[in-house]
Amino acid sequence: MVILTTIYVIAAVLLLFGAAIFVHEWGHYFVARMCGMKVEEFAIGFGKILWKREKDGILYTVRAIPAGGFVKLPQMLTSEALEGKSEEDTEPLPEISPWAKIAVAVAGPIMNIVFAVVLATVIYYVGLPEMITPPVVGNLSKESTEYALGIREGDIVTKIDGEPIPSWEEANKLTMLSLTNRFAVTFLRDRDEFTQVLTATPISEKIPLKILNLPPKYPPTVGRVLEGQAASEAGLKQDDKIVSLGGIPIGGQGQLIDELQKNGGKATEIVVRRDGKEVSLPITPRMIEDKVMIGVQFGAGPRVYIERYPGPTPWENISEVGSLMWRTLYALFHKAETGVSVSDLSGPVGILAMIGAMVKIDYRLALNFLVLLNVNLAILNMLPIPVLDGGHTIMGLIEGIFRRKIPVKIQEWSTTIFAVLLISLMLYVTFHDVVMRRGIFIDMFNSDTEVQAPADPAPAASE
Numbered sequence: 001m002v003i004l005t006t007i008y009v010i011a012a013v014l015l016l017f018g019a020a021i022f023v024h025e026w027g028h029y030f031v032a033r034m035c036g037m038k039v040e041e042f043a044i045g046f047g048k049i050l051w052k053r054e055k056d057g058i059l060y061t062v063r064a065i066p067a068g069g070f071v072k073l074p075q076m077l078t079s080e081a082l083e084g085k086s087e088e089d090t091e092p093l094p095e096i097s098p099w100a101k102i103a104v105a106v107a108g109p110i111m112n113i114v115f116a117v118v119l120a121t122v123i124y125y126v127g128l129p130e131m132i133t134p135p136v137v138g139n140l141s142k143e144s145t146e147y148a149l150g151i152r153e154g155d156i157v158t159k160i161d162g163e164p165i166p167s168w169e170e171a172n173k174l175t176m177l178s179l180t181n182r183f184a185v186t187f188l189r190d191r192d193e194f195t196q197v198l199t200a201t202p203i204s205e206k207i208p209l210k211i212l213n214l215p216p217k218y219p220p221t222v223g224r225v226l227e228g229q230a231a232s233e234a235g236l237k238q239d240d241k242i243v244s245l246g247g248i249p250i251g252g253q254g255q256l257i258d259e260l261q262k263n264g265g266k267a268t269e270i271v272v273r274r275d276g277k278e279v280s281l282p283i284t285p286r287m288i289e290d291k292v293m294i295g296v297q298f299g300a301g302p303r304v305y306i307e308r309y310p311g312p313t314p315w316e317n318i319s320e321v322g323s324l325m326w327r328t329l330y331a332l333f334h335k336a337e338t339g340v341s342v343s344d345l346s347g348p349v350g351i352l353a354m355i356g357a358m359v360k361i362d363y364r365l366a367l368n369f370l371v372l373l374n375v376n377l378a379i380l381n382m383l384p385i386p387v388l389d390g391g392h393t394i395m396g397l398i399e400g401i402f403r404r405k406i407p408v409k410i411q412e413w414s415t416t417i418f419a420v421l422l423i424s425l426m427l428y429v430t431f432h433d434v435v436m437r438r439g440i441f442i443d444m445f446n447s448d449t450e451v452q453a454p455a456d457p458a459p460a461a462s463e
Helices: 002-034 098-126 168-177 230-234 253-263 314-332 348-361 363-381 389-402 408-436 438-446
Strands: 041-055 058-072 128-131 156-160 182-189 192-199 222-225 241-245 268-274 277-283 286-288 291-293 296-298 303-308 449-452
Touching: 002 041, 002 058, 002 098, 002 348, 002 363, 058 348, 098 314, 098 363, 098 389, 128 363, 156 168, 168 314, 222 230, 230 277, 241 253, 253 291, 314 363, 348 363, 348 408, 389 408
Parallel strands: 303 449
Antiparallel strands: 041 058, 128 303, 156 182, 182 192, 222 296, 241 268, 268 277, 286 291
């Protein structure tokens, strides 16, 4: 069963990611053919050719690195760093107008937007699971500022700066992308709401992204057990949910850490929920660098989705994606205030991992992520940078307005330089995806999820 699930996920990921690339490159290809241009190659991916077929003088290929694609057009300036050298023609090809170049350049991003609208329309009709993991506050340290302000375990976060908050993930997204670290947080307790101004702090010295100092209320889940440590000797396993320590019920990671420090290195009992049963295990924590440790890395908390039918309208869906992208770019260019940097962006590996995690939960989540991916591809490709479609568009406009070609050497140098920078950026973010965020993606893939049908409305009273 596991093998079949793995095959299904891999096939779905390649199909969905490949579809986004295909529609983009097909836009370039279709308009180029309509304009009478010569097309040498239509490629999905970069690097070594895995599959090829030639028809009507055009080479169709699938390549080894699924990080994009290209349509090789010798009448337009192309990047040899990404696409390889063009064939030598015995006869020179006719010049094309700058307006044709612009049409070909913008056709790819336009097709991504069209594809995003089609996907968003499908999602509207088939419905969309929405995360409802409640942002319930867990155990707070009595020495914390938040406790002094009157916040208690069980309080529910309903709004941050007036924005509705349906889950911890939304709360973290809002605080991470904000330029400020001070937030008006609204809580619900016993049907009464109250608001406190809280300060968000960096996750750690290595991760400067800021979040609120509010521990979530759910049993800590064991993500990874470190060999040779107290947890492995006690028999803890991945996906165990820690229920109690020394007879004290545990409601969150923060409480577990507090109780461990109180316990010190004394032998105690840890109770975990495993396969629906509670298992009691003797454990002796250890002092490591003046801290009490048991040798586990926490996994992601439980995720609960509820059916929304119909789904968001196409306009709601795409406008929300555009807003998120704008906030992300804005935060990226204000790193000093937000802590968001280029290393926090995901490349092809991260994108494939996220699609895989969503396919495993529900295909509609993967389709919705594809809406995000297509809008992102369209916007990023239209940035006025040589080697991207926006760069070709700007060059075409300059030629069309001033009726003078940009010197070929300038075009070649600028395109090559930015192609090298683009490849370097992809390698940089891929390194962080593989090395720094690998555990996060594994937790996403392995985390417990539940998709629930919406509750039926109460039956009407009989007359």
